[in-house]
Amino acid sequence: MTITQLQYVLAVAEYQNFTVAAEKSFVTQPTLSMQVQKLEDELDVRIFDRSKKPISITEAGKKIVAQAKNIVNEAKRIKDIVDQEKGYIGGEYTLGIIPTVMPTLLPMFLKTFINKYPKVNLVIREQNTDSLIRNLQDGHLDAGIAATPLDIEFITERPLYYEPFVGYVPPSHRLRKEDKLSPEALDIRDILLLEDGHCFREGVVNLCKANQNFEDHFHLQSGSFETLVNLANEGLGMTLLPYLNAVELDERKKSNLKYFQEPPPAREISLIYHKKELKLHITNALREVIASVVRGAIKFQDVKIISPVSQN
Amino acid sequence: MTITQLQYVLAVAEYQNFTVAAEKSFVTQPTLSMQVQKLEDELDVRIFDRSKKPISITEAGKKIVAQAKNIVNEAKRIKDIVDQEKGYIGGEYTLGIIPTVMPTLLPMFLKTFINKYPKVNLVIREQNTDSLIRNLQDGHLDAGIAATPLDIEFITERPLYYEPFVGYVPPSHRLRKEDKLSPEALDIRDILLLEDGHCFREGVVNLCKANQNFEDHFHLQSGSFETLVNLANEGLGMTLLPYLNAVELDERKKSNLKYFQEPPPAREISLIYHKKELKLHITNALREVIASVVRGAIKFQDVKIISPVSQN
DNA sequence: ATAAATTTATAAAAACTATCGATAAAACTT
């Protein structure tokens, strides 16, 4: 049994197809097929059922694949251990970022980071919290940036900053006359929300839920804050924005912003990574960079953190 | 990087010597040396310092060895997973047993087990609780039989039976006139103890400690109960025996036995194994066999369990 | 301090194996 064989098995399990798996593994299909067969012979068990297409994984195969993932990930770590021992900051590093943080935070730190650590090949993926967690678990991501607390057993959360919610209240809205917003005054039924899957949506729902029994009526939903702001201008209601999105609005729109009373509700944005601490040295370097650039742009201390997780 | 290379590294780390490591790995010394070198080249780090003899492990090497242990153990598990999936009970299985249990328990179940599961190559090692725990951790043992509770994070304890302590009180002893023993009446200073390292010794000390402040005076100490009984007969004090040892005494000596008041103090004997549950199917088979033979010989319910761990 | 013994490294040859390209066989699609 070799690590290569296990990697081939994982590739087949992932792509459910020998030919594609071979391509992704940068070998020819016979090479991969034979190695998988060899492993099956050695273990004397079928891992894949090739009698139908697409191929399926046998019961024994599922367990073998799970264990193989383990082994391959642990094997990868040896290289990381050596790098860490040498103090070398380099190699591939994959970071997942939730969509509502990506456009505002990424431009703030990306340039600084790649300048400071040119040997790191940073791969950035935009994905929602759920897939972020899944990818952290199976090792497809080295770290993620998401709203916390998530309270997940195998994940370490290191808060980066606290980002208050800001109201965008068009002139026609009933709350326009108020000086400051309060969570109690909000009515979930006239707040424009992001579409499902965004944790910022959950945050807003949780914020309003504190004083209302929210029944899931139909709401206009969009994937971008820009759309929400435009819809709000059309008189379809108000919306809530994260602070960093709010400060980026043009002057005309900024006049529609309404801040919350102290302490404002806020989301906690954290760097999250697997407790196994793969590539911890790079993760720490990344955290340092982000923390230092954020320190200038955002400095809220006394906030009320709103959970990003659905409370159902 | 291959699993074989990691195994070679582990062998060198274990034996601190390339030649011996090669023998134990059933390859020639150059084979092993070259593979270790190849891995060092690939990782671009020295794992072993060969400039002095015996060779030593570098700082980076220590971490690599720890991780390699992980990987190799996890790799071994794949075979176990397949066996388990097939319901196959076979292969090598290594069991550690503490010295004070070995001579009485092993004859009771060994024959039954090897008859029932002839494909299992059972390797039995006598060792004290400390090395048992260490060997379970690094995978040198598949399971152990020891006095519990040990309360160790990575170990599962499955109680097999409860074995009361029985007093061996020679005619000349002050407690001879008592009908039943009570823990309060015991005086640690005239009890003959097993030598250090036996957990039964710790159990006796804990039993007496409940009512006495034990200061570590000099005591006669022996490694076998037979010696203790003979010393007791010479008038050097009394001693305590586990129930199964007591019932094996000849008739003449049995007349010196004195039982405890209900509920008698007892030790809990458990099958212990790593939480990772390597070869769980064999472990369960073993537990079944032992539990069934023990059920006939020993059936105490209402006992007071004495900790086998030093309370200092 | 020098010789002997032990231990690790190096080199060349042999055995073995992973990989590839070509092609056959099987399964699915139209």
Place this chain on the structure above:
DNA sequence: AAGTTTTATCGATAGTTTTTATAAATTTAT
């Protein structure tokens, strides 16, 4: 039923592991 897609098989080749033989280095004994 023909064509397409996917997996298996085959022979050739390049590369790797292993071995035997031997050299170099280190430790131990005299």
